[in-house]
Amino acid sequence: MATVAANSATVAHAAEHDHHEPQSFWRTYIFSEDHKTIAKQYLISGIIWSVIGISLSVMFRLQLGFPNMKLDFLRPILGNWINETGKLDPDFYLALVTMHGTIMVFFVLTAGLSGTFSNFLIPLQVGARDMASGFLNMLSYWFFFLASMIMLGSLFIETGPAAGGWVIYPPLSALPQAHKGSELGMTLWLISMALFIVSQLLGGINYITTVINLRTRGMSFSKLPLTIWAFFLTAVLGLISFPVLLSAALLLIFDRSFGTSFYLSEIYIKGEALPNVGGSPILFQHLFWFLGHPEVYIVLLPALGMTSEIIATNSRKPIFGYRAMIASMMGIAFLAFIVWAHHMFVTGMNPFLGSIFMFLTLIIAVPSAVKAFNYITTLWRGNIRFTPAMLFSIGLVSFFISGGLTGIILGNSALDIQLHDTYFVVAHFHLVMGAASAFGLLAGVYHWFPKMFGRMMNEKLGYVHFWLTFIGIYLVFFPMHYIGISGFPRRYYAFTSYDFTKNIFADMNSFISLAAIFTFTAQWIFVWNFVYSMFKGRKAPQNPWKSNTLEWTAPINPGHGNWPGEIPAVYRWAYDYSKPGAKDDFIPQNVPYSQTPESNLPHENELIGLEKEIEAQNLNDQFKQPH
Amino acid sequence: MSELVNNITLVEEPEETLSMNPRKFILWLFIVSIIMLFAAMTSAYLVRRAEGNWLEYVIPPIFNYSSVVLVMSSLTMHWAYLSAKKDNFGNLKIAITVTFVLGAVFLYMQFLGWVDLVNENVFFVGNPAGSFMYIFTGLHGFHLISGIIVLVFALVAAFRLRIHAKSLNQIEIAATYWHFLDILWLYLFFFLVYFH
Numbered sequence: 001m002a003t004v005a006a007n008s009a010t011v012a013h014a015a016e017h018d019h020h021e022p023q024s025f026w027r028t029y030i031f032s033e034d035h036k037t038i039a040k041q042y043l044i045s046g047i048i049w050s051v052i053g054i055s056l057s058v059m060f061r062l063q064l065g066f067p068n069m070k071l072d073f074l075r076p077i078l079g080n081w082i083n084e085t086g087k088l089d090p091d092f093y094l095a096l097v098t099m100h101g102t103i104m105v106f107f108v109l110t111a112g113l114s115g116t117f118s119n120f121l122i123p124l125q126v127g128a129r130d131m132a133s134g135f136l137n138m139l140s141y142w143f144f145f146l147a148s149m150i151m152l153g154s155l156f157i158e159t160g161p162a163a164g165g166w167v168i169y170p171p172l173s174a175l176p177q178a179h180k181g182s183e184l185g186m187t188l189w190l191i192s193m194a195l196f197i198v199s200q201l202l203g204g205i206n207y208i209t210t211v212i213n214l215r216t217r218g219m220s221f222s223k224l225p226l227t228i229w230a231f232f233l234t235a236v237l238g239l240i241s242f243p244v245l246l247s248a249a250l251l252l253i254f255d256r257s258f259g260t261s262f263y264l265s266e267i268y269i270k271g272e273a274l275p276n277v278g279g280s281p282i283l284f285q286h287l288f289w290f291l292g293h294p295e296v297y298i299v300l301l302p303a304l305g306m307t308s309e310i311i312a313t314n315s316r317k318p319i320f321g322y323r324a325m326i327a328s329m330m331g332i333a334f335l336a337f338i339v340w341a342h343h344m345f346v347t348g349m350n351p352f353l354g355s356i357f358m359f360l361t362l363i364i365a366v367p368s369a370v371k372a373f374n375y376i377t378t379l380w381r382g383n384i385r386f387t388p389a390m391l392f393s394i395g396l397v398s399f400f401i402s403g404g405l406t407g408i409i410l411g412n413s414a415l416d417i418q419l420h421d422t423y424f425v426v427a428h429f430h431l432v433m434g435a436a437s438a439f440g441l442l443a444g445v446y447h448w449f450p451k452m453f454g455r456m457m458n459e460k461l462g463y464v465h466f467w468l469t470f471i472g473i474y475l476v477f478f479p480m481h482y483i484g485i486s487g488f489p490r491r492y493y494a495f496t497s498y499d500f501t502k503n504i505f506a507d508m509n510s511f512i513s514l515a516a517i518f519t520f521t522a523q524w525i526f527v528w529n530f531v532y533s534m535f536k537g538r539k540a541p542q543n544p545w546k547s548n549t550l551e552w553t554a555p556i557n558p559g560h561g562n563w564p565g566e567i568p569a570v571y572r573w574a575y576d577y578s579k580p581g582a583k584d585d586f587i588p589q590n591v592p593y594s595q596t597p598e599s600n601l602p603h604e605n606e607l608i609g610l611e612k613e614i615e616a617q618n619l620n621d622q623f624k625q626p627h
Numbered sequence: 628m629s630e631l632v633n634n635i636t637l638v639e640e641p642e643e644t645l646s647m648n649p650r651k652f653i654l655w656l657f658i659v660s661i662i663m664l665f666a667a668m669t670s671a672y673l674v675r676r677a678e679g680n681w682l683e684y685v686i687p688p689i690f691n692y693s694s695v696v697l698v699m700s701s702l703t704m705h706w707a708y709l710s711a712k713k714d715n716f717g718n719l720k721i722a723i724t725v726t727f728v729l730g731a732v733f734l735y736m737q738f739l740g741w742v743d744l745v746n747e748n749v750f751f752v753g754n755p756a757g758s759f760m761y762i763f764t765g766l767h768g769f770h771l772i773s774g775i776i777v778l779v780f781a782l783v784a785a786f787r788l789r790i791h792a793k794s795l796n797q798i799e800i801a802a803t804y805w806h807f808l809d810i811l812w813l814y815l816f817f818f819l820v821y822f823h
Contacts, residue, residue, distance in 0.1 A: 132649035205656040213649045243660045247667035254762070259752040262675070278680045278754050283671055290667070 031142075033134030034560060038141050039120035040452060043445070045148060046112020047527065050438075052152075053103035058520050060096045063088045065513025067494045081160070090493045091180045094163035097491055098181065099155065101166030102189070104434065106196060107151065109299040111144050113441045114238075117302055118207045118231040120448065124551035125225050127216025127568060129561045129622040132209035136202045143199035147192045154188035162189035165491060167288060170263035170281050174255045177269055187256065190249050197242045197249075204235040204242075211235075214622070216550070218570040218614040223589070225549050225574040226319060229326050230305020233333045234298050240337070241294040248287035255279070282347050289340035296433050297336045301329060303440020304371060304400075307393040309574075310447050311375055313547045314390035315382025316585050318575035321374045328367030328374075335364050345413045346420045354413040361411035365404070372401050383578065383585070387545070388462025392443035395470045396436050403432025406481065421491075424484025427477045435473045442469075442526065449530075450544045454557045455537030461529040465522060472519030479508050548574045548588045561623060569614055571607070654800050658807050661770060665811065668766070669818055672759050676822060682754035686819060687743035690764075693736035694816050700729035701809040704802050707781075711790050711798045719790065719798075723782045726805065730775050737764050763815045767808070774808045777801045 032038060059078075062069060070086035071078075081092040119137065123130055131137045154161040163181025164172040168189065176183045211224075211232045224232075251262040255276075263284045264276035312319040319325060341349060341357040375397045384390070406428040410416050419425060442465075449457045483505050488495060495501035495509070543552040550570065554562050568590035576587040582599035593600050594608045707722030741761065744750075749757040781801040784790050790798050 133653060136653070201657075201660050205653050205660070208656055209649050209652045213647060213652055239656060239660055240663050243663035244667040247664055247671065250766075251671070251762070254751075254758070260755070260758040261753070262671075262755055262758060278682075278756075280675055280678055283674055286674060287667055287671060 031138060033130070033138045035119045035123050035131045035134070035137060036452070036558065038137055039116050041141050042111060042115035042119060042144070043452075045145070046108050046116060046441070047530070049103055049107040049112060049148070051523075051527070053100055053108055054520050054523065056096045056100040056103070058517055059088070060093055060100070061513040061516045063093055063493065064495075065510040067496050091163060092160055093493045094165075094179070094491065095160045095181050095185065098163050098165055098168075099151075099161050102151070102162070102193075105166060105295065105299065106193070107148060109434070109437045109441070110200065110295070111196070113437060113444075114231065114234055114298065114302050115141070115144065115203060116441075117227070117306060117444050117448070118203070118235065120452065121227055121551065122207055122210050122231055123214070124451070124554060124558070124562060125228050125549050126211060126214060126219055127550050127563075127570065128210055128214035129563075129567070131206045132214060133206055137206050140199045140202035140206065143195050143202065147195035147199060150188050150192040150195070154185050154192070157184055157188070159183045159185055161185040167285075167292065168252070169288075170252060170255065170284050171267055174252060174263055175267070175269070175274075176256065190253050190256075194246065194249055194253075197246045200238050200242050204238040207231055207235040208239065216567045216570055217617040219589075222323075223570055223573045226308035226322070226325055226329075227302075227305040227549075229329060230301045230308075233329050234301045234305075237294045237298050237301070237333055237336060241291040241298075244287055245291035248284055248291070251287075252284065282344070285344050285347060286340070289343045290337070292343065293340040294333075294336040296429075297332055299433055299437045300440075301332070303396060303437040303444075304329070306440050306444045306447070307375065307396050308378075309547075309549070310389050310393040310443055311378050311397075312575050312577060313447075313545050314385045314387055314393075315379050316385070316577045317378055317382040318577055319374070320377040320380075321370070322573065322575060324370055325374055328370040331367035332364060335360060335367070339364065342411060342413075342416070345416045351413070358411060358413045362408065364411075365408055368400070368404055372397060372404070387446065388457070388459060388466055389443045389447035389545075391463070391466040391470075392439045392446060395466065396439040396443065398470075399431045399436040399439060399473070403428055403430075403436060407432060419484060421489055422484040423480045423488050423490055426490050427480035427484060430480075431473075431477050435477070439469075445530065447545065448551075449533065449537075450540030450556075451551055451554075451558075453534050453537070454540050455533050455535075456540050456544065457533040457537060458529050461525055465525045465529065468522035468525070469519060472515055472522055475515035476512055476519060479512055483508060483512075543588075546584070546586045548576060548586050550589055553588060553590055567621060569617075571611060571614065572604075648796055650796065651800060651803070654803060658804070661807075661811070665763075665766070665815065668759075668762065669815070672763075672818075673822065675755050675759075680754070682749070682756040683823070684744075684747055684749045684757065686760075686823065687740045687747070689736055689740045689743060690816060693733050693740065694813060696729055696733045696736060697809050697812055700726045700733065701806050703729060704805045708795075708798055708802045711785075711795060712792055714792045716785070716788065716791075719785050720782070723778060723785055727775065727778050727782065730771060730778065730805075734768055734771060734775075737768050740764065760819065763819065767812050767815055770811070771808050774801075774805050777804055 029037065032041075059074065062071060071082050071088055072086045074088075075082045078088075078092070081089045083089055119131070122128070151161075159180045161181060162168065162173070162185045163179055164186065168186070172178045173182055173186050176186070211228060215224075251260075254260045255263050259275070261276035261279035263281050264274065264279040265281075266277060267274045308319055308325060339357060339361045341353065342361045345354050345357075379394070406424070410419060410425060410428055446457055446462055449455070486505060488501060488505065495506070540556060542556050545552075550568060553568050555564065570589045571592045572587065572589055574589050576582070576599075578585045579587060579599045582596060587596060587599070592608070592611050593604050594611060597605075600608075703722050703726045707719055707726060710716075710718035710722055741764070744757070744760065749760065751758055751761045778801055781790065781797055784797050
């Protein structure tokens with residue numbers, strides 16, 4: 001009786017939710033607490049940031065590829081950063097490199113990727129009405145927005161934005177007199193990043209709480225889609241590592257603005273000694289890379305999680321090694337925290353310590369290889385449908401492997417001493433972290449666009465976009481390995497002053513720059529497809545990819561609360577594709593075993609008895625609670 | 628194949644999802660992030676200290692007394708929680724107020740500690756040994772202010788009779804956070820004394 005009463009109360013309450021007064025424009029689209037709107041806000045901000053971030057890289061690639069080129073045509077955008085002779089200002093070159101790194105790592109691949117898809121998919125795939133706290137979620141986006149505005153503003157100030165590299169090592173970043181970019185630009189960078197960290201913590205806390213507390217009936221951890229596992233572990237990584245970056249930044253702020261000496265010691269500028277004594281710049285590197293390395297996985301894991309989902313769906317096969325995938329993600333997440341010093345092999349650390357970090361670093365190859373093999377074995381003999389999302393996912397696997405191989409080379413401390421800070425490193429991390437994660441992001445957009453906007457993206461344009469981007473990225477980064485091995489250091493303004501760089505590889509640098517411009521141009525196909533399809537795309541069916549996860553059981557345009565009435569219960573894992581005996585080649589998670597006797601395995605028949613128990617479970621439905 | 632499948636007796640019992648209040652869970656995660664913030668600070672302290680050139684100074688004794696005050700405030704906070712549980716609204720209001728006052732007294736004593744440090748010629752700017760002292764106390768103080776704000780909300784709720792035996796979430800959240808800040812300070816204090 002009590003259950004019935006409670007249920008009818010829920011229905012009544014849910015119905016009441018359906019008939020909420022239409023909220024004002026501001027509450028619906030701007031200061032929204034709805035996870036789907038916040039996800040779209042993150043996505044659109046991420047796309048705008050990526051256009052800015054990649055444009056910056058095209059600008060410095062022009063300088064690197066064509067050092068004698070007149071860049072006067074950039075004056076309308078860059079103003080006096082193009083000097084009288086039509087050359088890019090060397091100080092601004094450093095700023096461009098720094099801002100490209102900062103924007104792409106944090107604003108695009110952290111906020112744009114994790115912010116979009118964790119927000120969008122966690123409640124929809126675990127079966128929750130919304131995030132645990134819609135208010136904190138909204139706050140998270142607006143902290144990010146504020147951080148974005150400050151970072152964007154720093155591009156336009158007279159002394160230019162931060163220019164000490166995205167890693168902002170002191171003393172360069174700690175002393176305003178060190179470089180133009182270390183003046184106001186660096187201050188704004190630190191303020192922006194502090195706000196960004198707050199935003200990421202608010203978001204991450206929400207993701208973890210939602211996954212743990214608000215799963216629907218029957219959605220045990222062993223039935224969670226791999227996307228959710230990936231978002232969950234990403235959020236845990238962020239929760240543990242971002243506060244450490246905040247500490248590092250805080251001490252740096254005190255060094256810069258209050259005259260403390262945490263990172264500064266015995267520095268002479270123009271023959272005069274600074275008062276700071278007793279600090280240690282290496283300390284900053286330790287603190288920074290304690291975040292910096294997990295950050296690599298914060299960027300990559302969500303992309304890997306979405307790839308698992310997309311590859312299984314479009315191969316029409318269960319994901320190979322579901323538990324091995326979870327275990328390897330956990331392994332990667334754990335190892336992420338104990339390998340940071342491999343970024344610091346050349347800081348004069350004890351070689352014995354170096355070999356420990358080398359050993360731990362190389363172990364990462366094991367879970368990474370497990371993941372790569374599982375993707376390939378999932379594809380193996382699958383009934384593959386090459387949707388654009390699928391192509392981008394396969395592209396991700398390709399980048400993950402080819403970039404991961406060079407990781408094994410760089411992880412060796414002896415080899416790293418030769419290759420440190422050369423273009424080899426640039427090529428390595430752009431493939432394994434940059435391009436792979438960007439492909440995860442693009443795959444996710446192509447795959448979940450119908451759920452986000454209720455319309456399909458144009459497939460033909462998607463194919464063109466994929467092939468141009470895929471080929472373009474390899475054309476950019478493959479030659480870069482050779483340049484790195486031959487000793488070209490990264491972050492240099494020009495290679496015209498040294499004999500060993502003057503004549504060799506100049507043509508290859510031009511080639512890379514042309515390939516970069518080509519790849520950047522190809523992205524406009526995506527931007528056009530995205531914007532056009534949002535308004536004019538073909539109307540999407542409810543489950544366009546015939547996928548198993550819960551988000552496709554929600555209405556095509558899910559409203560507030562995602563499901564009208566009861567949230568579906570979950571009886572099976574998310575990967576029942578092409579099950580022998582089954583009517584269709586997919587069985588969604590909310591279909592009970594009692595309805596599919598023809599395809600049940602013996603142990604699954606035993607689970608039929610437990611279905612009543614699952615249905616009777618206490619549902620953490622937010623609508624049931626007074627609010 | 629079927630034999631293999633028959634051998635798998637992996638029948639999972641349906642598990643209840645965690646029934647913890649999401650807000651309380653959010654608080655715990657927030658606490659994790661604060662722990663990481665201070666873990667980074669204290670390990671930075673150790674790394675820096677191991678490098679030598681470390682200023683030795685006497686930790687002002689007022690920090691001993693302020694620690695006692697903070698522990699007492701934790702006790703009164705617990706008293707507030709117990710009163711709320713028993714619907715004893717008079718005691719609840721008194722207990723929260725006393726906790727609030729003790730928290731403020733603690734902050735004032737921390738400030739006096741800074742004054743003592745300055746009198747000892749240990750400044751924020753100078754050898755990192757001193758700077759870390761200010762950073763630890765300052766950052767903890769900043770978090771304690773946030774704890775006091777949470778407390779004020781609880782106090783307002785108590786006066787509006789919104790905290791009672793059947794609605795304990797708010798007081799529980801305030802109490803958990805307050806006890807955490809207490810333990811955090813004791814950790815920092817013993818850390819500073821031990822690794823001096």
